[in-house]
Amino acid sequence: MKRRTLSITLGAVVVAAVAGGFLLPFDGGDAGASGRSGDLPPATATVVRTDLVQSKTVDGKLDFAQRRAVKSAVEGTVTVAASEGKTLTMGQALYELNDKPVTLLYGPVPMFREMKVGDRGTDVLQLERALRDLGYGANLYVDTRYDTDTEAAVKRWQKSLNRDTTGRVGQGDVVFQPGPVKVVSADAALADQVGPDTPVLTIASTKPVVRAQLDQTDGALTARGTRVEVTLPSGKTVSGDVAGTVRPEDSAAGGGAGAQEGITVEVVLDGGVKAASGEDTAVSASVKFVSEARKGVLAVPVEAVVALRGENGGYGLQVVRGTTSTMVRVETGMTADGLIEVSGPDVREGLKVGVAKS
Known part of the structure; x- marks a missing residue:
């Protein structure tokens, strides 16, 4: 079945038909009325039974979800810079400061204090889970x-990292993140002096996404869960869902005045990491947002629909049918690409219907 795209509005078409004077010969007659040979339509x-799809296609950029900056919690010198493009898992160093690794651990609570004997909290809980999982x-x-x-577990871990075995975990020792991360950029280079709140690197989740910009009038397409069809730079087509909107400055496409004019949406690809494996992130993808779809419906050209007279x-x-014609009442539905969905007890696939002459 052929897929139809590009939405139009039935009301506008009917109004245009009336204004242009090309309603059918019945001129909006009553349902059930019959016409003679001279009343046959000009066309x-x-x-047909087909699929109707309302959609919009825009350019997008392949990226990774949840970009955020990692800032240094303490002063120091970068002795090993972050490795751009690298995927890091729990226990690995994000970078090194003063010849000591700053380690990635998993957990939802950010590192907000030094942890030591006597402390209690959810940050302690996630630290102990990490120590257990790391052996x-x-x-x-x-x-x-x-x-x-x-304290004893922390000392064993510190010894393995060539750190002083203090049994305490300082703010500059670890960075907690929900899971594995991908290093998007190294914001501090080797030998750079960094201090509190200085960005050292930018990370993202390992989940591939496509970011695309829509017009402000396309708000309905930004709803979470909206289905999307993405043609990747290689030509491969994958499906996905809108995860939500992101601020323009968070978008891989960059900021600027132009970025403020639209809505930047983030699309999560079906298939996860494998979906985007080997793709060139420097080349744009094509993103098709499907706002509504109706499969296997009966449809006719919008010009075939007649506004009926009468109180109903x-x-x-x-x-x-041959040299005669009959007006039948129909219910109308979705419109797309010049076709409109129709239904009713007297409508079936293959019927020949009149069309206004354009």
Whole structure:
């Protein structure tokens, strides 16, 4: 079945037809009325069963979700800079400061204090989970208490990193993130002096996304869960869903005055990392937003629809059989690419219907 695109409005078409004087010979007659040979329409079309799709296609850029900056919590010198493009997992160093690694650990709570014996909190809980998962948590009961067992596990971990075995975890020692991260950019180079709140690197999740900009009038297409069809730089087509909108300055496309004029949406690709494997992120992708789709419906050209007269009003089709024609009432639905969905007890695939002469 052929897919139809590009939305139009039935009301506008009917109004245009009336204004232009090319309504069918019945001129909006009553349903059930019959016409003679001289009342036949100037042209006909066939009722077809097809798919109707309302959509909009724009350019997009392949990127990774949830970009954010990692800032230094303490002063120091960058002795090993972040590696752009690298994917890092728990226990690996994001970068090194003063010849000591700043380690990635998993957890939703950011590092906001030094942790030591006697402390309690969810940050302690996620630290103990990380120590256990990294293999340093022998005899460690994972809870929200930082006790001597926690201290012992921290010392074993610090020794493996060539750190001073203090048994305490400082703000500049670790960075907590929800999961694996991809290094988007190294914002501080080797030997750079950094201090509190200085961006050292920009990271993102490992989930591939496509960012695309829509017009302000396309707000309906930005709804979370809107289905999207993406043609990647290689020509491969994959499906995805709108995850939400992002601020223009967070978009890979960059900021600027132009970026403020539209809405930047983030699309999550089906298939995850594999979907975008090997793709050239420097080349634009084509993003097709599907706002509505109707599959396997009966449809006719919008010019075939007649506004019925009478107190019941509504719409009808002039069904042509040989040298006669009959007006039948129909319910109308979605419009797309010059076609309109029609339904009713007297409508079936293959019927010949009148069409206004353009």
